[in-house]
Amino acid sequence: MSGTSTGPAPGPAADRRATGRRVTxxxxxxxxxxxxxxxxxxVTAVLLLPLVFVATxxxxxxxxxxxxxxxxxxxxxxxxxxxxxxxxxxxxxxxPLVRMLLVVLAGTIPxxxxxxxxxxxxxxxxxxxxxxxxPVGAGTDEV
Numbered sequence: 001m002s003g004t005s006t007g008p009a010p011g012p013a014a015d016r017r018a019t020g021r022r023v024t025x026x027x028x029x030x031x032x033x034x035x036x037x038x039x040x041x042x043v044t045a046v047l048l049l050p051l052v053f054v055a056t057x058x059x060x061x062x063x064x065x066x067x068x069x070x071x072x073x074x075x076x077x078x079x080x081x082x083x084x085x086x087x088x089x090x091x092x093x094x095x096p097l098v099r100m101l102l103v104v105l106a107g108t109i110p111x112x113x114x115x116x117x118x119x120x121x122x123x124x125x126x127x128x129x130x131x132x133x134x135p136v137g138a139g140t141d142e143v
Contacts, residue, residue: 028127028128029089029092029124029128033088033092033124034089034121036085037085037086037088037089037117038117038120038121040078040082040085041082041086041113041114041116041117042113042114042117043082044075044078044079044082044107044113045107045110045112045113045114045117047074047078048075048107048108048110049111051071051072054067055067055068055070055071055072056068079107079108082107082113083104083107086100086104086106086107086116089120090103093123093124095120095123099119102116103116103119
């Protein structure tokens with residue numbers, strides 16, 4: 001065999017030619033991103049449960065407005081933070097758009113944020129196991 005190759009040279013440029021898309025190396029997403037999301041997911045989900053199953057029935061059938069008002073306001077403000085952190089984690093983990101929307105909307109469904117949190121945590125763990133490619137030009141110590 002001769003020392004010449006008929007195919008494209010190995011590396012990102014060859015991957016780009018073969019698929020037609022630019023190949024970028026994934027960076028591991030920091031643990032802080034996951035922690036912020038998980039805390040808000042749990043707090044939002046825990047506040048939503050008594051709001052839906054206790055305070056709302058008290059408001060509708062018992063005409064006791066206090067618990068629904070307090071829990072509703074707390075859940076509303078915390079949900080805004082949840083949306084920000086869910087969006088941040090979904091973008092950094094490069095989740096598909098539909099999955100991102102489901103994660104964000106999970107904070108409005110009783111028990112939904114618990115399931116979304118497990119899904120995002122699994123995606124984060126998978127992201128941590130992706131090998132990090134060296135920066136361009138690294139390892140080319142030609143003398």
